[in-house]
Amino acid sequence: MMKRILCALVTLLPGLGLAQPAKPARISAAPYFQQEVNYSIEVALDDKMHQLTGREELTYTNNSPTTLSFIWFHLWPNAYRDNSTAFARQQLRNGERKFQFAKAADRGYIDGLDFKVNGQAAKLEIDPNNPDIAKLLLPQRLAPGASVNITTPFRVKIPASFSRFGHVEQSYQITQWYPKPAVYDRRGWHQMPYLDQGEFYSEFGSFDVSITLPANYTVGATGELQNPDERARMDALATATARKATAKDFGSNLAFPPSDAATKTLRYKQDRVHDFAWFADKRYNVLKDTVTLASGRTVTSWVLFTNSEPEKWIKGLQDVNDALTYYSQWVGEYPYSAATAVDGALSAGSGMEYPMVTVTQPGAIVHEVGHNWFYGILGSNERDFPWLDEGVNSYEQLRVESRDNPQAGMLGDLYKSPKAVSALGVENLPGSALNLLPYQAMASRGLDQAVQGPGSAAFGQVNYSAIVYSKTAGLLKYLAGYLGQDKFDEAMRAYYTKWQFKHPYPEDMEAVFEETTGQKLDWFFREMLTNTREYDADIFATQQIGDLVKVLVRTDSPVLWSVPVSTVDAQGKILQTLWTKPFGDPEDEAQAQLDFRRENVTAVVVDAEYLTPQLNRRDDRLRLADGSFRRWEPLRLKPLLSVERWDRSVINWMPVLGANTSDKLMLGAAFYNGLLTTKRVQYLAMPMYSLSRNELNGIASLNLNVLPAKGSRQVTTGVTVQRFERYLKLEPSITVVLPHSAYDRPQHQFKLSTTSVDDQDEGVTNAISGEYAVRGGNALHNWTAHVELNQYDNKPTELINTGSALLLRAHATYERFYAPKKRASVRLFGGRFLTQSSKPAFVLGLSGSPDYRRQTAFLDRQQISNSVTAQLHQTDNRDGAFKAFVPGAVSSEWMSTLNLYADLPITKLGVFADFGATAERQLVGAGRAGQRLYYDAGLALPILRNVLEVYLPVAGSQYVDGLPRSRKEFTDRIRFVLNLNQANPFRLLNEKLAQ
Numbered sequence: 001m002m003k004r005i006l007c008a009l010v011t012l013l014p015g016l017g018l019a020q021p022a023k024p025a026r027i028s029a030a031p032y033f034q035q036e037v038n039y040s041i042e043v044a045l046d047d048k049m050h051q052l053t054g055r056e057e058l059t060y061t062n063n064s065p066t067t068l069s070f071i072w073f074h075l076w077p078n079a080y081r082d083n084s085t086a087f088a089r090q091q092l093r094n095g096e097r098k099f100q101f102a103k104a105a106d107r108g109y110i111d112g113l114d115f116k117v118n119g120q121a122a123k124l125e126i127d128p129n130n131p132d133i134a135k136l137l138l139p140q141r142l143a144p145g146a147s148v149n150i151t152t153p154f155r156v157k158i159p160a161s162f163s164r165f166g167h168v169e170q171s172y173q174i175t176q177w178y179p180k181p182a183v184y185d186r187r188g189w190h191q192m193p194y195l196d197q198g199e200f201y202s203e204f205g206s207f208d209v210s211i212t213l214p215a216n217y218t219v220g221a222t223g224e225l226q227n228p229d230e231r232a233r234m235d236a237l238a239t240a241t242a243r244k245a246t247a248k249d250f251g252s253n254l255a256f257p258p259s260d261a262a263t264k265t266l267r268y269k270q271d272r273v274h275d276f277a278w279f280a281d282k283r284y285n286v287l288k289d290t291v292t293l294a295s296g297r298t299v300t301s302w303v304l305f306t307n308s309e310p311e312k313w314i315k316g317l318q319d320v321n322d323a324l325t326y327y328s329q330w331v332g333e334y335p336y337s338a339a340t341a342v343d344g345a346l347s348a349g350s351g352m353e354y355p356m357v358t359v360t361q362p363g364a365i366v367h368e369v370g371h372n373w374f375y376g377i378l379g380s381n382e383r384d385f386p387w388l389d390e391g392v393n394s395y396e397q398l399r400v401e402s403r404d405n406p407q408a409g410m411l412g413d414l415y416k417s418p419k420a421v422s423a424l425g426v427e428n429l430p431g432s433a434l435n436l437l438p439y440q441a442m443a444s445r446g447l448d449q450a451v452q453g454p455g456s457a458a459f460g461q462v463n464y465s466a467i468v469y470s471k472t473a474g475l476l477k478y479l480a481g482y483l484g485q486d487k488f489d490e491a492m493r494a495y496y497t498k499w500q501f502k503h504p505y506p507e508d509m510e511a512v513f514e515e516t517t518g519q520k521l522d523w524f525f526r527e528m529l530t531n532t533r534e535y536d537a538d539i540f541a542t543q544q545i546g547d548l549v550k551v552l553v554r555t556d557s558p559v560l561w562s563v564p565v566s567t568v569d570a571q572g573k574i575l576q577t578l579w580t581k582p583f584g585d586p587e588d589e590a591q592a593q594l595d596f597r598r599e600n601v602t603a604v605v606v607d608a609e610y611l612t613p614q615l616n617r618r619d620d621r622l623r624l625a626d627g628s629f630r631r632w633e634p635l636r637l638k639p640l641l642s643v644e645r646w647d648r649s650v651i652n653w654m655p656v657l658g659a660n661t662s663d664k665l666m667l668g669a670a671f672y673n674g675l676l677t678t679k680r681v682q683y684l685a686m687p688m689y690s691l692s693r694n695e696l697n698g699i700a701s702l703n704l705n706v707l708p709a710k711g712s713r714q715v716t717t718g719v720t721v722q723r724f725e726r727y728l729k730l731e732p733s734i735t736v737v738l739p740h741s742a743y744d745r746p747q748h749q750f751k752l753s754t755t756s757v758d759d760q761d762e763g764v765t766n767a768i769s770g771e772y773a774v775r776g777g778n779a780l781h782n783w784t785a786h787v788e789l790n791q792y793d794n795k796p797t798e799l800i801n802t803g804s805a806l807l808l809r810a811h812a813t814y815e816r817f818y819a820p821k822k823r824a825s826v827r828l829f830g831g832r833f834l835t836q837s838s839k840p841a842f843v844l845g846l847s848g849s850p851d852y853r854r855q856t857a858f859l860d861r862q863q864i865s866n867s868v869t870a871q872l873h874q875t876d877n878r879d880g881a882f883k884a885f886v887p888g889a890v891s892s893e894w895m896s897t898l899n900l901y902a903d904l905p906i907t908k909l910g911v912f913a914d915f916g917a918t919a920e921r922q923l924v925g926a927g928r929a930g931q932r933l934y935y936d937a938g939l940a941l942p943i944l945r946n947v948l949e950v951y952l953p954v955a956g957s958q959y960v961d962g963l964p965r966s967r968k969e970f971t972d973r974i975r976f977v978l979n980l981n982q983a984n985p986f987r988l989l990n991e992k993l994a995q
Helices: 007-012 076-080 086-093 228-247 310-330 362-370 390-401 412-416 418-424 431-435 437-443 461-483 485-499 506-517 967-972 985-993
Strands: 036-046 051-061 068-074 109-111 124-127 130-142 147-157 166-168 171-174 183-185 188-190 205-214 218-221 263-273 278-281 285-292 298-305 338-343 351-354 357-360 537-545 548-555 564-568 574-579 591-597 603-606 621-623 635-639 649-660 664-672 681-690 695-706 714-724 727-738 747-759 763-777 781-795 803-819 822-836 894-903 910-924 928-944 948-956 975-978
Touching: 068 183, 076 086, 076 109, 076 130, 086 130, 130 147, 205 218, 205 278, 218 263, 218 298, 218 338, 228 285, 228 310, 278 338, 278 357, 285 310, 298 310, 310 338, 310 362, 310 390, 310 485, 338 362, 351 362, 357 362, 362 390, 390 461, 418 635, 431 437, 431 461, 437 461, 437 985, 461 485, 485 506, 537 603, 537 621, 548 564, 548 603, 564 591, 574 591, 649 681, 948 967
Parallel strands: 036 205, 298 338, 338 357, 635 649
Antiparallel strands: 036 051, 051 147, 068 130, 109 147, 124 130, 166 171, 171 278, 183 188, 205 263, 218 278, 285 298, 351 357, 537 548, 548 591, 564 574, 564 603, 603 621, 649 664, 664 681, 681 695, 695 714, 714 727, 727 747, 747 763, 763 781, 781 803, 803 822, 822 894, 894 910, 910 928, 928 948, 948 975
16 A cells, blocks of 8 residues: 655755756667576475475576676575575665564575586675675586576575565465576676565576475466376365355364375476466365467466455456456467466565466455566566566556446555545546555655656655556556557557567567557656656636637646546536647647537536546636636535545545643644645644633644755745644744655755744743754664754743743654664753853753743643643653653753663563753752752653653652652652654654655
């Protein structure tokens, strides 16, 4: 669903640059061939043991020019075997721990294999790195044009709900379940482990599958059902369900009825498909309809669903019909006899497609049924080129959904709420504007990836949706606009006709589109789809001559692209749209001229219909009021967030509330831009009025964001002003984030800042700071490291000694989960003053830092209260990070600590222990002198992890004898951390999108 946030610093850091991948070359035109695999499978379901027992026989025909000595096989149920599989590793990379801590009884596997080739025993070599891939060694080599018969029994333990294959109680989703040869094509073998993010590539052929299971199960499957009695039973169920739909009498019972003692064997047959899936549940309602295609052929449509959302599934039958109708019209006629959508209980995203059948949520039916064309019939390599499947299908899906609603789209549900429409300021916006929003969120932070380039597994978790689905669909809509919808559809139909039941690659789609349209389209297929360039165009001159408006369009893009420009009238209605020729390459002209009719034109707009992948639209309109004078649009205030548009300017805002013991209650508001998409110039103004002091406090920041083409991901130069508690802070800074794209590698950040804090009580403290931070890991364990060098200088009031110091700090943390929601962590800290004035003015704190740079929002920095006092009761968990407050435990030389923490099982509480040492012997506790070593231990209550936590020290150096002597001594030592920076919505969104 939450994408895709200097120049001087870039020039100082040339070593950060990394080579860009070379432009993709056309694959040499190797002779096309296609293997054929025909299956006969018999399988029985044991719904008590949750397992399948079966036998497979297949005929493999070698149509390649190569003699084969082996065949790669997929044994994908083994992906659920243990935590060493590619699936298990990907789950952790994508933030999921459910499978990692699954019980053995909930895991899955395939065994009982005994392969024979033409009746001879054959050796099966399991891939040492992937138990779900195996090489079948052929007893005799298979010559070109020859076929071989392969048989094996098999047993499959069906896993619980972790991905596409499994069961929830007695609801079964049987997919990727049988031994299956990998594809061998003109690019070689394509053996691949099962992945949750990343789909499949299989050989076409025929299936003859017999399924034995208890008689009261209802099944939806690939293929044509061969049993007359079961076909009559399905018709009877459809009639009964139709009566329920009329009476709106489904009830809410979702319990599983007992399984019949008697069994039935259902047989399905189908040719020209490359996979077989089936779904079984005893609770299914059934609805049936038919669609007549343009050729006169009739296709049966089915939906099978439980009582959970019957109204949506009733509408879902029409969605199946719509997909069959319009995909057949725009892409090519549906070749099979039926299409089925079933309600699934497993976690497969919003749905998952298989030939002739899909498991889905009711809102995703058009998309999932549409996969019969893009995956089912056009059998592209989804693992390496997911956009050929998900992206192209998403484009056609959105066309179906926008027939009656031009605002339909990936985020189209927003339009169902008038309040949301008004709040977000998306009135009258086309669906394409919202469809590109996830991509823009990623790209504006330097987090996007090319549509074509990395395979499925290499995409970031958010990018897999934002780029593969949304951006691809948007770019194809852009291409349709450039070519014209009729020409685009003609090319798509030609692509379908030529490559149906085959394995097309991107260059095959490009070749058909170029041949059909008569245009060179490498600038789109081999540039736009393969880069992450910033696209931006504007109108820099107009001239009115007679009945014409001549418009000069300029682009800073370093690659070719075509820019749509429209004229609009006074009401913003589009009068005429023209496209430039593709331009923008450094060796080409950087500008183009378009001639428009003058009548009723009040303004000229770049990309008025939101088709291009631009990030900045604020300079897209040029009014003609006085020839060529750009005007700001009327400024509007919108709460929380908004979508950038060319016809209005918006400032977002939200109310804020603050309090501390010095300023008391403060009321205010935050005004900002760029919450969803980071802007090149980003600002935040958060004035807060102190009702007690009758003065204005708050925070303001201004940042310039640069997205380098290589090396670093983002460079931000900014300045922050902050006023609270009788101090004023000014901090300019520059931050570099790198590498350019790394979703499974450590993330690095460099920051250089200068800080000036003018405190009415403590004088002026200046600091120059250089920081380096790195983080890595996955859902099971993560680690961070941070090194900071600070040059401090203090210009005191009369009561404070002047001083300066050079301080080096470093800490590292490691955190690991020992249960799905329980973790343990260790932190090591070390700090040392490299230089210090003769009268030390700066110290390291064992129980938290003195916060010279005002990095923490303390409730009582002035130490007025008896309950939330800074340091004594509230800590910032920096420096020594002792959870207990140890009086006097500071150092002006060096300090080192070890901090341990673990969540307790069952309860929400955790336990902590801290151990530390300082250079000096300190006066601590009740007047005890000479101590250099310290410890504490106690309980922790994480109310909001890393934001608000309460610590209850039960032992430690803070007590005279290591333990509290009274209840009051214990309660007085309770501390807490309140880290508001961790709850910053800008920070939270940035971190989520970077996963």
